[in-house]
Amino acid sequence: MSNSLSHWVNLLRWPVRLLVKSKLVPRDPCTELGIDPQKPVVYILKTESITDLIALERIAKKLGLPNPNTPISIGGKALPRYFSVHGRMPFVGKAAPQDEKSIAGFSELVHLLRDEKQHDIQLVPVALFWGRKPGKEDSSVKAAVLEDDQASWLRKFMMVLFLGRDNFVRFSQPISMAQMLDGRSSDERIAHKLSRLARFHFYRLAQTMLGPKLVYRNSLDKRIIKSPALGPAMEEYGAQKKLTTEQIHDEVSKMVDEIAANYSERLLRIGDRVLSWLWNKLYKGINIANAERVRQLSQDGEEIIYVPCHRSHMDYLLLSYVIYRQGMAPPHIAAGINLSFWPAGPIFRRGGAFFMRRTFKGNKLYAAVFREYLHQLFNNGYSVKYFTEGGRSRTGRLLNPKTGMVAMTVQGLLRGLDRPITMVPVYLGYDHVMEVSTYHGELKGKSKEKESMGQVFKTLRKLKNFGRAYVNFGEPISLNKHLDETVPDWRESINPIELQKPSWLTPTVNDIANKVMTNINNCAAVTSITLTALAVLGVERRAIAKNNLIAQLDLYLNLLRKVPYTQDVTVPNESGAELLEQAIELDKFTVTNDELGDVISLNTSGAVTMTYYRNNILHLFALPSLIAASLVYKNMTTKQEVSSLVSGLYPLIKNELFLGFEQEQLTQYIENVLEQMAASNLITIDDNRVAIVAANKTQLIIMAQHIQETLQRYAIVLKIMQKKPNIERSALSHDSHVLAQRLSNIHGINAPEFFDKNVLSTFISGLKELDYFTGEQDEHNNEEVMQLVETVTSLLRPTVLATIKASLN
Incomplete structure (x- = not known):
């Protein structure tokens, strides 16, 4: 120098x-x-x-x-x-x-x-x-x-x-x-x-x-109105309503005003300070994984679409904050029109939110304007964020994806976008979700409370330390590469003006949406709360000695580390004892002491709350739990028997929990889980013969409980189908809901999603896709259903199975 x-x-x-x-x-x-x-x-x-x-x-x-x-x-x-x-x-x-x-x-x-x-x-x-x-x-x-x-x-x-x-x-x-x-x-x-x-x-x-240079608001209006792609929709609308060209343009401008963001870098700078204070007030920290892969995509010039799961209204703020702090331009965010209330709406708009109606039906012009606005975002290089679930999960599990935004994204690519589009699945998790109690009320039939400033003030009064938040960026999905692999001639459908709906669009969009959800689950964050909730809810009466709970947590940690579900799943570095102390600090578990030591338990309301957090990671333990159930309840004695049973039920569980194993991967995963169970001294394996180690059978029984509610729900639906082969889908859904409620009341099943109509409907849809449910009398189909019934019911606790049979007689 x-x-x-x-x-x-x-x-x-x-x-x-x-x-x-x-x-x-x-x-x-x-x-x-x-x-x-x-x-x-x-x-x-x-x-x-x-x-x-x-x-x-x-x-x-x-x-x-x-x-x-x-x-x-x-x-x-x-x-x-x-x-x-x-x-x-x-x-x-x-x-x-x-x-x-x-x-x-x-x-x-x-x-x-x-x-x-x-x-x-x-x-x-x-x-x-x-x-x-x-x-x-x-x-x-x-x-x-x-x-x-x-x-x-x-x-x-x-x-x-x-x-x-x-x-x-x-x-x-x-x-x-x-x-x-x-x-x-x-x-x-x-x-x-x-x-x-x-x-x-x-x-x-x-x-x-x-990010790209901002477009002035009046300039955006002009671009959308002058877009050749919008011309036919405006002409049709004008003819129907008998409007002049000027009046049509006014209508389009009003729609753009309703939709469009009003991005402000100044507000983001202020928001950065406010949110930094808020996160410090709410959380002990934010755990972030795999952000570098997204930074690289952005630097490579990709058009990035962030597709997170939706747990809480906090998601809007948390993900944008993390993206900003990770050195990337914050995305424009698709938000429901219900969040446009004053004064939050104008603030959200300046933070990059654009608003969409819950349905586009009955208004072709609005749908065309929204598509054109989205295309303008893509075309100008703005990253975008939307939630494919369509709303917040009330159960803690991923919801079936709504494919509308994904379809519009693919159609944007068919407009001839000159940059590749990459979707980035994002797992969002929290040690405490502020809306959980509200969710449980809604699942029991309570009306959803309309968003308002009153709700905001109620939430602000509850601010306290809620543990940690988790943001994991999953494996990106290149739309261009996906279409190249699945629809090699997709570029023949490119048209910069006319809206394209080729025959391959719907199945391809469904496939992409499901892949997004699978990749979100593939990058889940295991936490002290989710893992402890899983273990305690697997115990009868939801109470367990502290030393036994620590042993169970260590068992699960070893399984996740030695047989990783995927490389993107994040597992804590702490021991079971350390994780339990973290969970207890968050005041979600009851600790009582007697002469023999501490007991960790959940009361009824606490158990209901904990099902939400358990469900965040239930998919990680679905197959190990099914393996444990096959050993505990079906008394299987060979690795081949276990593998055959799990493989047979896998398509149903995969459909419901968005599991991502292909058949070859599944076989190897089952093998690895059995080997790890043997290494943990739960079972012995001798020349492919499997036997339970009696001294540690309790740990295996607890593990087997995690899949029980899923199997019980399956048994309810399948038993009704077996008894009423010609039942219609709506009747099957209704009867299953009624029987699930009864089972919940008799056996104290405190998971609200157990009898949730949407969850039951998802399973019935899976049965239909796999040709188990046709709604018609069919001898071959009945035989397959009977075999499936036999497999599922053999894995249930006898008392639960007896209640199901008695209720159908």
Whole structure:
């Protein structure tokens, strides 16, 4: 560093430290990006800036990385520890070209490293963003002052003064100079390549962090009205209503006003502070997994559609906050029109929410306007977020997907979008969902309370520490690749004007929607609450000795770690004892003490609440529980028998719980679970023969209980079908609901979803898809149903089975 630059750094260091508060992306770049603090580091910056260097200096110190303002010695020569792609902006005029200077610096570095032979260095790109304003389609004075990161000293002073608390420092994966030198390219050629890669990298990074430039509201109206794709719908609407062209345009404008977001970067900056306070008030922290895969997709130029599960109204805020803090442009959010009430509606709009009616039926123009608005978002490069479940899950399980938004997304691709679309499934979980008690009331028939400010104030009064929140980004689904694999000629259906509904659309959309839900379940977060709820609800009378509960939790943790459901499922690092203490701290379990030690239990209302959290991860234990049930209740004695039974019932369970195993994977998974059960001393395996270890049978019985309610529900439906072969679907659903309620009352089954009509309807739909249910007398079909009845009922507790039989006589 030159003496002049060193002087300015020393002079400005304290003012910058006072005014600037940097946010790091990602939170732990050394671990997440593979930056090795033990290896030499040289930074690549986008712009030559003293304030950027000082801000980076503080971050580097926290991370244990070298100071960018100290030189690095290579081959006995001191070199600057950073390179800048762009030069410093003068007060008047344009910045001097930096290419020659940066290329010369890269060339010198390459030359010295080649002489050093095995001396490797990590080139670490670092971008600093002062605020996250994407700018608008035209310029303004304000944009000139605050939006240009290649700023003169005066503009940089203004940016530090007004946006210093919103400084984001974005690290990227390091470039190994040893790998760059491992070839025959000349030093100058490598230097040119590094300079070119760095410029392109920072351009893409800005797109990822800031998003596309915003479209003015009146400009959006004009684009939608002038869209050729909307023309036929407007003409038809005008003919029906006998309206003039001007009146039709007014109608379209009103619809756009009802739908459109009014994105504000300023509100997001304020929201970032408010939500940071809120999360600290509500939660001990937010656990985030696999965010880097999404950052990479964004940086690769993909059109990203976030598709999360829907647990709570908090989902809207939590996911957008996490995306913003993870260094990506917040998405536009599809929200129900019920959330547009004042004053929340205008705030949500400025946060990126756009609103949709619950149904488009009966209004073709509205449907066409909404599709066109969505297309404009895609076409302009905005990421979008929507919930395929259509509403919040009242049971804690994933709901059957609503395919309308997925269909519109695929149809957007058929408009000829020039960028690939990738859907990112997201698992959202909480140690406490504030609406759970309301959900249980609704499942019992209570009317849903309309959203209002009164509800908001009620919620605010309840603010306290609710444990942790969890955001896991699942395996992305490339729509382009999916269509290439399943509909090779799909591009023949591309039409930029006419709405396309090819014959393959509906089955393909259904397949994509189910794949989304499966991938959400594939990245579930196992937590202290969900795992403890699962174990305690598996015990008779919902009470268990503390030491036995800890043993059960450790059993489950070992199973999840040794036989992972998928690589994306996150499992706590703590022991069973530590997880139990965390769960007890959240005041959801009752702890009583007697002379023999502590007992952990749930009262009736607590048990009902805990079913919600258990259901978040029930799919992870469905097959191990089914295996345990086959050993405990059916007394199976060989691995082949167990595998055959599980494989036979798997299609039904897969359909209901969105399980993702193909047949070959399923066989191997069953084998691995049995081997792990043997390793945990629950069973012995001798030449493929399986026997229960008597001393640990209780643990196996508890595990077998997790699938019992599902099997009981299956038995109810199948027994009714067996008795009434010609029963219609609506009657089957009604009779099953009535019998499930009776079973719930007699046997104290406290899970509200046990007799939920939607859950029963999902199972009946699965039976129909698998040709078990036809609603007609069929000898072959009856025989298959009887075999299925025999399999399912053989896995039930005898008392429950007796109640079902008695109720149908």
